[in-house]
Amino acid sequence: MDHLLTHQNILLLQGKMGTFFCRFATFLMEQGKQVRKINFNAGDALFYCHKDKMDNYRGTVADFDAFISQIIEQYHIDAVVCFNDCRPYHAVASRVTSALGVSFFVFEEGYLRPDYITLEEHGINGYSRLNPDLIEGFDRANDKPNYTANRFWRLCVASMVYYLVVFIGQRRYPHYEHYRGLSIWQEMRAWLIAPVRKLCRYLPDKHLQHRLINQGDNFYLVSLQVHNDSQITHHSDYEDVRAFITEVLDSFAKCAPKGTKVLFKHHPLDRGHRDYRSFIDRTARSFGIEGRVLYGCDMHLPSLIRASIGMITINSTTGLQSVYHQKPTKIMGRALYDIKGLTDQKPLDEFWGNPTPPNREFYLKFREYLIEQTQLNGSFYGLAPWEVADLGKDK
Incomplete structure (x- = not known):
């Protein structure tokens, strides 16, 4: 500044x-x-x-x-x-x-x-x-x-106000290209759907959170991102988040220790745009790991991080929260913090059985550098x- x-x-x-x-x-x-x-x-x-x-x-x-x-x-x-x-x-x-x-x-x-x-x-x-x-x-x-x-x-x-006004006034800006790649009507519709989905899933998600944190389930946390965010479209090689989900489940099925589970945490800002529940269930069944794969949105992320074995994400800044809590973190895209000493540098298949935690001292120096700059x-x-x-x- x-x-x-x-x-x-x-x-x-x-x-x-x-x-x-x-x-x-x-x-x-x-x-x-x-x-x-x-x-x-x-x-x-x-x-x-x-x-x-x-x-x-x-x-x-x-x-x-x-x-x-x-x-x-x-x-x-x-x-x-x-x-x-x-x-x-x-x-x-x-x-x-x-x-x-x-x-x-x-x-x-x-x-x-x-x-x-x-x-x-x-x-x-x-x-x-x-x-x-x-x-x-x-x-x-x-x-x-x-x-x-x-x-x-x-x-x-x-x-909601923004998209409504953009929709009403779109004749005055006939060539406007929205940065999400969606029409204004699609964005308005998504923001109207979001509170309905939140209301319907709030209690089941909180129940799942309570079970994971208090019953000692051995689980990995996968932090999903907004499907058309620039972090995905510009800073990863995935054409769609579903490709990332499939890769993670395939690797989990082949390499994760028996008795472990994997939780996909949906991004709250993507709630109205995407719902991966059916896709994840189908994919899990195809890999023979149904019952070991969980999915939710309205859960307290820091509590989940602390209770998890470690986190996998494309390049979300939630990965930095995972590093802060000294949890092993695997980055699957390109992120400014994906460096030795902070994140696990091994291939995903090796991460499940032998995740490497961050170096706390190095993280604190990195954090200071990030704040200052x-x-x-x-x-x-x-x-x-x-x-x-x-x-x-x-x-």
């Missing part, structure tokens, strides 16, 4: 659904910065409060490079900020800023959670320029982030980083 604030003319692209970028722009203006924003749909425009300092883009992704180049030149932009660098328009912006020598900053969900969000220059996740060789130079982390009062229901409300104490749907900082001054 300190480096971003050395820039004077800042351009915002798409942010999180809701008011975060509006509040962020206000903060920047209070620091004496000149701020503009580009909206790509009616939802972007609705949630942005500085109406006299925004531009609406109604063209195609293919033509966006010329548009953003013009905006950068017209307003002497020296820094561009967005949320997630893999969205179609943001990928174009990354290339344009690199060519023009303009700084490019990316927000993302926190690598470390809760009470952190990510802000990196150049790129995030698989595009991050973090250098693991520098980790040893940092001391052990003893961070105590302030509580940020992040609320999931605020995300849900913002999402990429993390802000704040949240998108609670206290923002500058609000948390103000609280610290008042104490």
Whole structure:
């Protein structure tokens, strides 16, 4: 953030659904910065409060490079900020800023959670320029982030309002391409289905959680991710999460010790989009391991991690939570934390019988490096980083 604030003319692209970028722009203006924003749909425009300092883009992704180049030149932009660098328009912006020598900053969900969000220059996740060789130079982390009062229901409300407004106003933005690869109607439908599924599955999931944690079942935890998240589409070799599930079950059936089980933990933000229950049941039967394979969503992840043998995931940041709890963690995609000393480097078939736990001392140094280089104490749907900082001054 300190480096971003050395820039004077800042351009915002798409942010999180809701008011975060509006509040962020206000903060920047209070620091004496000149701020503009580009909206790509009616939802972007609705949630942005500085109406006299925004531009609406109604063209195609293919033509966006010329548009953003013009905006950068017209307003002497020296820094561009967005949320997630893999969205179609943001990928174009990354290339344009690199060519023009303009700084490019990316927000993302926190690598470390809760009470952190990510802000990196150049790129995030698989595009991050973090250098693991520098980790040893940092001391052990003893961070105590302030509580940020992040609320999931605020995300849900913002999402439903956002997609409704985008749907209503889509004629004004006829060429808008949604970053999830779905139509606006499909996204609206998914967010309407999600609370119904949560209501129907809440008690069975809690019962399963209680059984796993309190009855001592010997299980591995598989943390699933949003099926069309950029972590899957850009930072893994899987065309679909179901291919990952099949690979894990195949390996589990062949190599996992007898008497062990595997639990697939569904991602809450993918609840309305996908339900893998039938697929997992069919696949488990085909491998002859029905009864050893479990599936749920509304369960307390840290408690599951602590009770598990270890975690398998493509590249979710929940893997860092597993490492924090000193559990063996196997990464099947590309992740900035998939390095020796943190995650198990053996093939998956060997992981089941001989999982390697992380090096605690090295993890604490890595955590300190990650916090110093990429993390802000704040949240998108609670206290923002500058609000948390103000609280610290008042104490």
